[in-house]
Amino acid sequence: MRTGVVLPTFRDTPDAAFGAAAEAAAAGVDGLFCYDHIWPLGQPERPALAPFPVLGALAARLGPPRRPGEGPFLGTLVARVGLVPNAVLAAQFTALDRLAPGRVIAGLGTGDRLSEQENRAYGIPFPSAAERRAELVELARDLVGAGLTVWVAGGPSGRTEEARAAGAALTVWDADPALVAARTGGPDRLEVTWAGPPPTASPPVDHVLQRLQQAGASWAVFGWPVDVEELVAGARAIGGRPSSGRAGVGP
Secondary structure, three states, X not given: OEEEEEOOOOOOOOHHHHHHHHHHHHHOOOEEEEOOOOOOOOOOOOOOOOHHHHHHHHHHHHOOOOOOOOOOEEEEOOEEOOXXXXXXXXXXXXXXXXXXXXXXXXXXXXXXXXXXXXXXHOOOOOOOHHHHHHHHHHHHHHHHHOOOEEEEEEOOOOOHHHHHHHOOEEEEEOOOHHHHHHHHOOOOOOOEEEEEOOOOOOXXXXXXXXXXXXXXXXXXXXXXXXXXXXXXXXXXHOOOOOOOOOOOOOO
């Protein structure tokens, strides 16, 4: 199971994100991710950095991996369809992939009633849920076809149909391991990646990782701040075997 962190980008400058990325990469964390919001949910007075400039700068700062297929992987968690046209979003991922070949994770989502406020505030249309799902599948298929790793964000009700239709992995936010197990096993048989807030003192990070690994998650991505040394040590302690970093490959 691979580990990742969501960088602190709700700032006026990228300094905190760059510092966190350097710390995480040095510790051996596998993936560095950025949110895609105009502001932190429910806090329109606060700033938010766009993900692609930050990820592009990190690609240049970190340089190529030591060996093919190694991280740090760079991704969105998640880029929302509808903020910009699909063609623009696809071009952003393609450009990032040229800076970090084989290391881009295109996390995609449709947004919800909470993120709708961001669209409305800037006069950006917010199509129906069905239209957003169709746009997501179309974009995900195009990116998978271009050779990128794609994660489709899903809540408790899942986005299993969309993930399966696109040939992508399903990523769930702060979901119980039982939900992960339900999606990786049984009729779904999907690759599932997990992301959520930083672990608290109880349960400890190694316990969280162990439960997610047992449920079949191929990634565990935590929000910032998180003790990256503890995160990497916890993954090693449970004997997690890294996935290939490509959608459709299990833990």
